[in-house]
Amino acid sequence: CSLDAAFKAHGKKYIGVAADQGTLSNAVNAQIIKDNFGQVTPENSMKWDATEAVEGQFTLAGADALVKFAEDNTKLVRGHTTVWHSQLPTWVSSITDKTKLQEVMVAHIKKLVGTYTGKNVYAWDVVNEIFQEDGSFRSSVFYNVLGEDFVALAFSTARAANPAAKLYINDYNLDSPSYAKTKAMAANVKKWVAAGVPIDGIGSQSHLGGSWPIADFPAALKSLCDVVSECAITELDIKGAAAADYKTAVMACVDVENCVGVTVWGVGDADSWRKSENPLLFDGKYMAKDAYNELCSALA
Numbered sequence: 001c002s003l004d005a006a007f008k009a010h011g012k013k014y015i016g017v018a019a020d021q022g023t024l025s026n027a028v029n030a031q032i033i034k035d036n037f038g039q040v041t042p043e044n045s046m047k048w049d050a051t052e053a054v055e056g057q058f059t060l061a062g063a064d065a066l067v068k069f070a071e072d073n074t075k076l077v078r079g080h081t082t083v084w085h086s087q088l089p090t091w092v093s094s095i096t097d098k099t100k101l102q103e104v105m106v107a108h109i110k111k112l113v114g115t116y117t118g119k120n121v122y123a124w125d126v127v128n129e130i131f132q133e134d135g136s137f138r139s140s141v142f143y144n145v146l147g148e149d150f151v152a153l154a155f156s157t158a159r160a161a162n163p164a165a166k167l168y169i170n171d172y173n174l175d176s177p178s179y180a181k182t183k184a185m186a187a188n189v190k191k192w193v194a195a196g197v198p199i200d201g202i203g204s205q206s207h208l209g210g211s212w213p214i215a216d217f218p219a220a221l222k223s224l225c226d227v228v229s230e231c232a233i234t235e236l237d238i239k240g241a242a243a244a245d246y247k248t249a250v251m252a253c254v255d256v257e258n259c260v261g262v263t264v265w266g267v268g269d270a271d272s273w274r275k276s277e278n279p280l281l282f283d284g285k286y287m288a289k290d291a292y293n294e295l296c297s298a299l300a
């Protein structure tokens with residue numbers, strides 16, 4: 001089947017996948033993306049270390065390649081990610097002056113987001129992984145120096161740089177409705193949206209098969225989608241790739257009206273960040289697994 005076409009028949013915008021130059025240069029992998037997915041997320045090429053390793057010097061070749069592939073093949077792009085504590089150069093993480101950090105963050109977002117304005121960028125993950133497991137704010141240079149106001153500044157800067165893109169806050173371990181981090185995400189987004197922060201969506205990364213029963217996932221997703229205009233599953237992979245669990249996750253998005261799309265975090269197991277867990281829809285030789293076939297049936 002075409003997963004993307006089957007999913008769109010349910011009124012959704014896309015099923016996508018993480019990619020970058022390395023995996024796109026593999027013809028088998030690229031063909032699977034062309035046939036099955038309607039959206040791509042750069043797995044690493046738009047992160048701060050890849051795009052601005054030296055202050056003011058932007059290296060966008062990898063990001064450009066991903067966006068070009070998407071344009072050539074009529075796929076949407078989810079930009080990932082402007083403000084994240086990880087894959088962050090030390091010239092940023094060592095800043096202690098408030099004004100300097102604000103300037104640096106604003107310049108980074110303006111350039112990165114602005115470069116792809118007018119292209120097929122559907123959404124941006126503006127801030128990524130800003131909560132700790134207990135629901136408090138993660139200690140990062142952004143939070144430690146600027147306080148939680150960095151969130152409002154990041155979103156308003158992104159909105160100005162690309163008024164057409166949907167702006168997302170994205171995080172992991174949001175997989176049970178009663179979990180502190182899930183509740184903190186929902187409560188804070190509700191608060192920020194009410195205060196006028198231009199947040200359009202919550203992204204639930206959904207790296208599944210860990211601490212929570214899959215049965216909790218649909219209610220967790222719904223609790224996030226309830227507080228914001230739209231939501232998405234942004235980095236789906238599941239330990240062991242159990243077909244039933246993939247179905248539960250994808251159908252959870254189908255069943256929530258404002259869940260717009262699902263992105264799987266890679267095509268084949270050999271290229272996965274958790275490859276020892278064989279978490280993807282295609283195996284190490286890019287052969288479709290049961291999870292893929294059963295998703296096709298479930299969506300048909």
Ligand code: G3I
Nearest residue numbers: 018043044080081086087128129172205207235265272273
């Ligand atoms: O680019 C260097 C290369 O120059 C060097 O030779 C090589 C040696 O290890 O490392 C390369 O960097 C690696 C990078 O991926 C690009 O391939 C890093 O070591 C490696 O840590 C990095 O992993 C990525 C990880 O984010 C970093 O945190 C994964 O590919 C990527 O799948 C993963 O994605 C994240 C999302 O962005 C956010 N949510 C969690 C998710 C999984 O960790």
